[in-house]
Amino acid sequence: MSSPDAAAIRPSSHSFDLRSLTYITHVDDNLCCPICQSPLVDPFTTSCRHTFCLACITDALKVSKSCPVDRSPLDTADIKMAPVVLANLVNDLTVLCPNHALGCSATLSRGNVEGHLKEDCQYVTVDCPGCGEKIMRKDRQGDSEDCVHVEEACRYCSEKHRKLDMKSHEAVCSAFTSSCRHCGIECPLSKILAHEATCDEAIVNCDSASVGCPWHGPRKESTTHSVSCPLTHLRPLLEEHNSRIANLERENKLLRRRLEASLTARAQTDIIQSNTTTALDNQTLRVLTEQERIRSDMERLYVSMQELDMKQNTLAMFMGENMRTQEEVAMIGAAVNNLQTQLHGLQLLTIRRQGMDQNGAGNRSDGPSSQVKRAAENGVLGRAGRECFSDMFETRD
Amino acid sequence: MEASSNLTAANAPKRAAEAGATVTKRLQTELMQLMLSPPPGISAFPRDGNLLSWTGTMAGPADTPFANLTFKLSLEFPSNYPMSPPNVTFTTPMFHPNVDMAGRICLDILKEKWSAVYNVQTVLLSLQSLLGEPNNKSPLNGQAADLWDRDPAEFKRLMLLRYREAEEE
Ligand SMILES: [Zn+2]
Ligand SMILES: [Zn+2]
Ligand SMILES: [Zn+2]
Ligand SMILES: [Zn+2]
Ligand SMILES: [Zn+2]
Ligand SMILES: [Zn+2]
Ligand SMILES: [Zn+2]
Numbered sequence: 001m002s003s004p005d006a007a008a009i010r011p012s013s014h015s016f017d018l019r020s021l022t023y024i025t026h027v028d029d030n031l032c033c034p035i036c037q038s039p040l041v042d043p044f045t046t047s048c049r050h051t052f053c054l055a056c057i058t059d060a061l062k063v064s065k066s067c068p069v070d071r072s073p074l075d076t077a078d079i080k081m082a083p084v085v086l087a088n089l090v091n092d093l094t095v096l097c098p099n100h101a102l103g104c105s106a107t108l109s110r111g112n113v114e115g116h117l118k119e120d121c122q123y124v125t126v127d128c129p130g131c132g133e134k135i136m137r138k139d140r141q142g143d144s145e146d147c148v149h150v151e152e153a154c155r156y157c158s159e160k161h162r163k164l165d166m167k168s169h170e171a172v173c174s175a176f177t178s179s180c181r182h183c184g185i186e187c188p189l190s191k192i193l194a195h196e197a198t199c200d201e202a203i204v205n206c207d208s209a210s211v212g213c214p215w216h217g218p219r220k221e222s223t224t225h226s227v228s229c230p231l232t233h234l235r236p237l238l239e240e241h242n243s244r245i246a247n248l249e250r251e252n253k254l255l256r257r258r259l260e261a262s263l264t265a266r267a268q269t270d271i272i273q274s275n276t277t278t279a280l281d282n283q284t285l286r287v288l289t290e291q292e293r294i295r296s297d298m299e300r301l302y303v304s305m306q307e308l309d310m311k312q313n314t315l316a317m318f319m320g321e322n323m324r325t326q327e328e329v330a331m332i333g334a335a336v337n338n339l340q341t342q343l344h345g346l347q348l349l350t351i352r353r354q355g356m357d358q359n360g361a362g363n364r365s366d367g368p369s370s371q372v373k374r375a376a377e378n379g380v381l382g383r384a385g386r387e388c389f390s391d392m393f394e395t396r397d
Numbered sequence: 398m399e400a401s402s403n404l405t406a407a408n409a410p411k412r413a414a415e416a417g418a419t420v421t422k423r424l425q426t427e428l429m430q431l432m433l434s435p436p437p438g439i440s441a442f443p444r445d446g447n448l449l450s451w452t453g454t455m456a457g458p459a460d461t462p463f464a465n466l467t468f469k470l471s472l473e474f475p476s477n478y479p480m481s482p483p484n485v486t487f488t489t490p491m492f493h494p495n496v497d498m499a500g501r502i503c504l505d506i507l508k509e510k511w512s513a514v515y516n517v518q519t520v521l522l523s524l525q526s527l528l529g530e531p532n533n534k535s536p537l538n539g540q541a542a543d544l545w546d547r548d549p550a551e552f553k554r555l556m557l558l559r560y561r562e563a564e565e566e
Contacts, residue, residue: 017418017419019419019422020418020419020421020422034513034514035479035513035514036419036422036423036426036479037423037426037427037430037516038422038423038426056513059477059480059513060480060513062480063477063480063481063513064512068512068513068514069512069514071512
């Protein structure tokens with residue numbers, strides 16, 4: 001078999017069940033085994049293309065020879081190692097050291113867990129080099145081959161303690177002393193810090209240093225100083241003032257920041273608002289003006305139309321009248337022509353009669369044609385005619 | 398294969414010890430998921446600090462006689478969970494064709510159809526749908542199966558009577 005099968009990597013090849021690790025980042029569901037619902041450990045893929053931890057699918061197949069996801073028939077021979085990229089992805093996930101609960105604070109990529117447990121982790125159980133009993137690696141005394149369970153005398157108090165417990169004994173051993181930095185008194189290691197914090201010889205500042213007292217000296221003198229220190233009496237007041245001022249300053253700063261922020265925000269919104277409102281106003285105004293203009297135009301047009309209508313009517317009336325007048329004029333003209341012709345005829349007759357009268361009376365110096373010609377030259381043919389008319393009528397009457 | 402089975406046998410005691418850790422880890426993972434994204438209408442939590450015993454709560458599905466009622470269940474996980482199913486029973490008195498008077502449930506996925514990929518959430522959701530769609534062919538409660546089809550009003554009356562027993566206790 002060329003590709004690795006289930007037998008190639010055995011679940012038991014791990015010194016530790018990686019499925020019980022605690023992951024410190026969220027793990028994508030696609031990287032999780034459907035059976036243990038944790039990130040895949042030694043991912044193996046079935047012939048039906050489902051991926052499980054090798055240990056999980058092996059256990060499941062012991063119970064039922066079918067795929068836990070789709071129930072298709074399945075045997076150990078049908079599962080193959082998943083692509084290496086998948087294994088690398090899950091091995092890069094960050095986990096807590098399995099001994100986290102015991103005190104190890106290491107976080108590491110899952111692929112390094114076994115190495116950490118094997119080499120570094122101080123909280124793994126190891127055999128005591130002497131007696132073989134289980135101890136934590138941190139309790140081994142270096143590379144010493146001695147049994148850590150053998151009792152020995154404390155270097156300071158000579159009390160008997162197991163090597164295993166010696167470190168914790170020394171921390172409380174009353175004989176393991178150290179001298180005070182201030183007074184030089186010898187003190188058990190466990191108490192030295194507490195003593196130094198209250199040592200009479202320690203140089204301390206005045207309690208009122210915070211409000212400006214420059215005094216410092218040994219603690220045993222500080223009480224005497226305090227009594228005479230003027231600032232000590234004022235201190236509660238000063239401190240209250242100071243804290244009040246600090247509070248006010250903080251508040252002031254906060255308010256100023258808030259004000260600035262809101263002013264900026266306000267200015268921005270104002271700009272935006274005024275921009276939009278002016279734009280809006282201008283546009284509305286334009287539209288309204290246009291509308292008003294159109295409305296008044298319409299009104300004007302309506303009025304003009306009415307006027308035009310009236311004019312047309314009047315015109316039509318006039319036109320009708322005019323036509324009648326024209327007809328009348330034409331008729332009158334015709335009548336006038338007729339009368340002129342008649343008058344002309346009558347004039348001719350009159351002239352001829354006068355001619356005959358002159359001829360008869362021997363006075364023929366002025367011919368009738370010359371008399372008509374003179375009248376025409378005077379431009380008063382009409383009048384002449386009319387006169388002639390009346391003459392004629394008078395004559396005729 | 399010969400060698401490998403020997404290896405497996407050699408590691409058997411160790412593997413058995415690990416099984417406990419595997420169950421614990423898996424149930425912790427499930428608990429975390431249920432707490433981080435609780436599915437609507439169901440909840441479950443270990444009782445008495447024992448990770449292998451949980452109490453589940455389930456809302457009766459709408460449009461069924463069980464609507465607006467809440468049912469409690471007990472889930473007991475075997476040491477080889479999820480290879481074997483949890484033992485699930487109703488602790489609220491239940492009147493349903495597939496639940497007997499002791500609260501035991503007849504549902505294939507809790508028996509022969511169990512799969513290691515099922516979990517508390519899928520179990521509770523399956524039970525929720527079982528309430529509205531009982532399997533009346535092989536009832537545990539014949540009266541309930543009979544009334545479910547024949548007399549829904551009477552079914553609901555008797556179911557509520559049973560349910561009230563819990564409230565009076
Ligand atoms: Zn798994
Ligand atoms: Zn499958
Ligand atoms: Zn560690
Ligand atoms: Zn020892
Ligand atoms: Zn000592
Ligand atoms: Zn001292
Ligand atoms: Zn002072």
